[in-house]
Amino acid sequence: MGCALSGSGVVQDPTASEEKRCSLAEDGPDSGEEGQRQGDGKAPEALLLSEAQKALVQLSWEILHKDIARVGVIVFIRLFETHPECKDAFFLFRDIDDLQQLKMSRELQAHGLRVMSFIEKSVARLEQEEKLEQLAFELGRSHFRYKAPPKYYEYVGTQFIQAVQPILKEEWTPEVEKAWETLFRYLVATMRRGFYKEEKASGVNLSLSLRRAGADKTPNKI
Template sequence: MGCAISGLAESAGLAEKIVRDHDAGGRGGGQHPNQDQIDMIKESWKVIRDDIAKVGIIVFVSVMSFIEKSVARLDQLERLEALAVELGKSHYHYSAPPKYYDYVGAEFISAVQPILKDRWTAELEEAWKTLFQYVTCLMKQGYKEADRQNHAAVSPKERADKRNTAL
């Protein structure tokens, strides 16, 4: 009914839809937002930023910082891509696996939708989903790069030793 737990089911459902859309090659899976979406995201961000205290309670401050940086770089895709790939690499180093990345966008959307009220449209939702699918794809790429680099830095003998110690 309005409690935090009932909202989790909605968020999980949205996250599952984003993952399905992404896995099925749906709109936005790994593609950057188009210009209309960029404009909608920037406009809605101005409203969200003004009411950031409410959103901050629901979404971690570090996530909000990343979103702020992402919105600021929407017109500079090289910088946005580098930011997201680096974030994915850092997630590898503190063992935050990619399987959870898709849920962040869904949680963010659930948190900001009530703030934007009548400004929230299906097109704006699609724009934000596209942004999150795009950066999530890049973060996963960064995570994989860090994984490859880590495995390349370890000799085959050391890898064998590490596997044996886990037994």
């Protein structure tokens, strides 16, 4: 998958080349020690959304929010199509192989709604950056407990953007896309920092063990 979220949502090492920054985003900090340290993040990321971009996100969300149940399912079905290994993190439906059957699963629908509710809360907090940061950081911490590694978070943003385009039709413009990319890039970077913070506190190198195992086959107790 390309570096779809390579917008300007996060302050990163200004000396890093674009290629390097994209490859960090693609592989994630779990792909190496350097990334581990970056994920530990001393400095929080800055939300680089202009007021105009915030308004674009808010206005498009007003149109989208009535479709969030559908969008939530589409996003995760596409995530599982493109990255089947992500399904292993979900104890409740990891054993359903048929994606058509999975689409009808109540658990998947409920999970999709939880994720979309998080996006809704994020949109509502665009003017309160501290609260937004706290929200995404805590979510990253809980994803450590869910054994859901950061390298996949950005794909949720990519799939979200693809899923909402047909709903917004002509309201979807390159500016709207850029604004959503920037928001997701920020959320993903903040979640990633939360994940590594929790990992460090736990003393368990989950990223490494998941990588070594290919995928952790121990069911999550969720």
